[in-house]
Amino acid sequence: VKAGKVRYVGLSNESPYGVAEFVAQAEAHGLPRVATVQNPYALTSRALDNGLDEVMHRLQVSLLAYSPLAFGALTGKYDEVGLHGSARPGRLAMFETMKRQRWGRPEALEAAKLYNALARKHGLTPTQLALAFCYTNWRVASTIIGVTSTAQLDENLAAWGTTLSPELLAEIDAIRWKHRDPAQ
Template identity: 70%
Template sequence: MQTVSLGASDLRVTPICLGTMTFGEQVAELDAHAIMDRAIERGVTFFDTAEMYSVPPRAETFGATETIIGRWLAARPGMRQKIVLASKVAGPSRGMPWVRKGQGMTAADIEASCHASLKRLQTDVIDLYQIHWPERHVPAFGSLYYNPAQETSRTPIREQLEALARLVKAGKVRYIGLSNETPYGVHEFVRLAEQHGLPRIVSTQNPYCLISRGYDNALDETCHRLQVGLLAYSPLGFGLLTGKYDATGFHGPDAARGRMSLFERMKSQRWGRDSALAAARRYNQLARDHGLTPTQLALAFCYRSWRVASTIIGVTTMAQLEEDLDAWSVQLSDELLAACDAIRAEMRDPAN
């Protein structure tokens, strides 16, 4: 698999990235190790994790995913040099006091979190270190509107950049990025970095899939013009775009075994909306009408988009990994892409 440059940097990554947030919850450690081994065999050398993982987040599994990856690396001498390893510092608490106390995300928090991640990952450096969600109070994870009355920001962006700069200077981090960001946030991080000689972000990791295309309205232009790469997460819409929930929905004894049926808290989030499932069913049928599986359509939509630098796939089984990687060969016709746009025009972005 050919690599691509991430943003304006010289960091080269594979256009498919293995997401690991299920490791330590839905995926046991030995299975996770086997999945990572197979990803390497198939040519995927870009892995993404976070201090908060595994998901759904719990105090008992905080840091579990990084620990699993660290033990995998330790057991495979030389493997660390073969992969690009990305992780994230969690933003303000959002009801997870086990991540950190208080509401903010200070410069000291960023540095302490990085050092803890390095220890769990058993590595000296993180190739791409990202802010998991903004320190500012912005719409994210399904909330739709910015409300200045709810603003709780305590750490200016410049101060966050300066903390990240210290990590880069110390050799703990190679490149920096954002996640769940807005056009304003991307612009401001780039502007301040250029103005003050601080590290420039190379990427933002945001949701991007057929039922959540908010990125297509302004943030795509922002990132294109500023040369910031998109790491597209949830390309399968938390499983809705695989078709496994089409017949049964998320409830009842016959519901497919996936995180939307296994974890009650997931059903109350954006992916659990009736409108999201209704739209997913439309896209899934469109795929079948064109001789594709729903998974093939959903992944090819991301894999072949000019907007996407790398698509993050998350799996719980080896079979899912193989299916997701095999979809790399799928090409979508202009007619099929136009049909996707027509569904979006009618049903909009129900999982934004």
């Protein structure tokens, strides 16, 4: 940072204690302050809401939410065929190791189906709901998305102006209370 080769310091996959300790050590030793944390944040992965969000808010550290579409599970592409039946599988379905990780767990896929159905019920695509949830959340400074086509990029960008009604947010919360952070 002092040499100008790096503008800001960030952390990835960090805990509340880790963020607080990095900030404290930077301040105590005159080091560059942590500006941001890159952690997973999606409808099916909201562990950040369980305390890390407060630490980051109070210490003025921003969130770069990664995998807001839960490796494609929150786009609806696995709803009907699961991880084994697609002629054009996504990354989550292509590799056995990916199927066993957070986004491919049966409970995470089941919760994703519920959120995707909720989106459709409210006239949204699953992608619109998932990204609007992140785009409009006070915790999120920016999202890290991955696309494999221009159409996917267009849909991700189109979700930017989507507003979620209080009723829809209440339904999101109802799903979360039944399926608490299944992609953790």
